[in-house]
Amino acid sequence: MISKFRTAVSGLVGSWYNKHSAEPSTCTAEMEHPNPGNQNPCTLCRPTFLNLSPEELQESGDHSIRKVLTLKRPAELPWGTGYAEVVNAGKSQQNEDQACCEFVTVEKRDGKLSDCKEPQDLKIVTGKKCLSQEDKGFLFYYWGLFDGHAGCGCAIAASRLLHLHICDHLRDLVHIIPHSAAAPLNLDPGTRIDHIAGVKTPENAQPPEVAVRFHLEKQVFPESLVVGAIENAFKEMDEQIKKERTTYKIEGGCCALVAVYLMGKLYVANAGDSRAIIIRQGETISMSQEFTPETERQRLQFLAFLKPELLGNEFTYLEFPRRIQQKELRKRMLYRDHTMTGWAYKTIEVEDMKFPLIYGEGKKARVMATIGVTRGLGDHDLKVYNSNIYIKPFLSCIPDVRVYNLAECQHSPDDVMVMGTDGLWDVISDKEVADTVKRVFSSPATDIQNRYNIAAKELVLQTRGILQENCWRLSNGTLASGDDISVFVIPLAGLEAEYKHQ
Helix, strand or coil: CCHHHHHHHHHHHHHHHHHHCCCCCCCCCCCCCCCCCCCCCCCCCCCHHHCCCHHHHHHHCCCCCCCCEECCCCCCCHHHCEEEEECCCCCCCCCCEEEEEEEEEECCCCCCCCCCCCHHHHCCCCCCCCCCCCCCCEEEEEEEEEEEECCCHHHHHHHHHHHHHHHHHHHHHCCCCCCCCCCCCCCCCCEEEECCCCCEEECCCCCCCCCCCCCCCCEECHHHHHHHHHHHHHHHHHHHHHHHCCCCCCCCEEEEEEEEEECCEEEEEEECCCEEEEEECCEEEECCCCCCCCCCHHHHHHHHHHCHHHHCCCEECCECCCCCCHHHCCCEEEEECCCCCCCEEEECCHHHHCEECEECCHHHCEECCCECCCECEECCCCECCCCCCECHHHCECCCEEEEEEHHHCCCCCCCEEEEECHHHHCCCCHHHHHHHHHHHHHCCCCCHHHHHHHHHHHHHHHHHCEEECCEEECCCCCECCCCCEEEEEEECCHHHHHHHCC
8 A cells, every 4th residue: 555655755765865965954964875883874964944054053963052943033934833952961972853844735646546656746835825626635734843762863754754644644535524725624523424435424414224234334533534644654654664774774763743733623643752732821731642661551561461472581571569589489579460550469480580571660661671662663673682672563653643623712822832852841841831931922022923932942941951060950950851852832823823914
């Protein structure tokens, strides 16, 4: 199903690398032909919408300064979205976060499921454009944050290509989902799609007279079709990384947090430990779930229970409060398995002496003592240290997708969605983010035209902290975030404002 599309996108990957290898403001010339040895080919590769000069790009990679980068002009991104980022404090050679913001046109397939022969057939359009009635397609806005680990290659690939996969899957829906010649429309919540015929029917419509049978056909709603398209796009992006990781030097893995605005609704998809919240009338609404060894403990344990060979005879899928010592053999200790949320006692056996599948607590919890996130893209070559045990079978690329209907509430200019990588959330709470945004918006010194950009910059500055005695600290003296930090601040009333000025 994806072979021709994957070939087309592969060509796009190659052309992107070739195009940007000569642009120092975006990526170094080492992207296509990395230097031998340990030098990372992705050093100093930043989002193109930052429009960095070669000097600014070089300065952005200084881990001792950690200069906060933000947009140079107000309304640089759709809806007047604000953005800011900062490099880590030296935990990796380069900033492994990547970001993408696009305005995308989706056009019909003309009845063919695999007619993408060239990359341009994907109909990706950046800039303001409205579809004519003859186009018979629709538009979507897209924001993406990609938090890389063990290298930046996977994050870069996903930031450049994931929206192409989403676009391709949405093309299957052009003949089903309503479209408009102007601004995107709201989907009628009562509309459903017949599973077999693909015909829209009102929720209260009477079913046709059919013979009584045991199994009835299910009804599928338009919203779930969009969710499915996003989920499949993540799977194909992961498959493409697996196939091309050697050819295009796509190393490591990445967490992915994506927001898609389509016809009145925001679809927020998260695979990893980045987070998104909506701040509406001063209240916060969570729009993502973090996937860590602790939040997904039962899924991981169940997989190990079904396929013990994945543990390589080195790990046990059972969880104990602490590592078991030899002297505790045949004694009783608390444990839990994939069927349990609570704890119970068991007699310790020799098998229980193996290293636990999930070890540690909180941010220090690791799968097989190696990785602290359980969903994301890439990591196909990741193994337990000094072993031949692959960790990828336990890592899922499927995102959690949550939907927010913008039409259900009249939003003010102060209502926003904040998307951030874990470098932000490690040291700041939802309420503190909301308080910071409110403080920026209420300040008489804030430039109204640039308020979302200023809010994003302030969030990054606040969590980066200041350098004191070779250590980055918050204003209260506690440790600041030493990680890469990337933040979008998206105004929920931004669409209406944008169309007002067209």
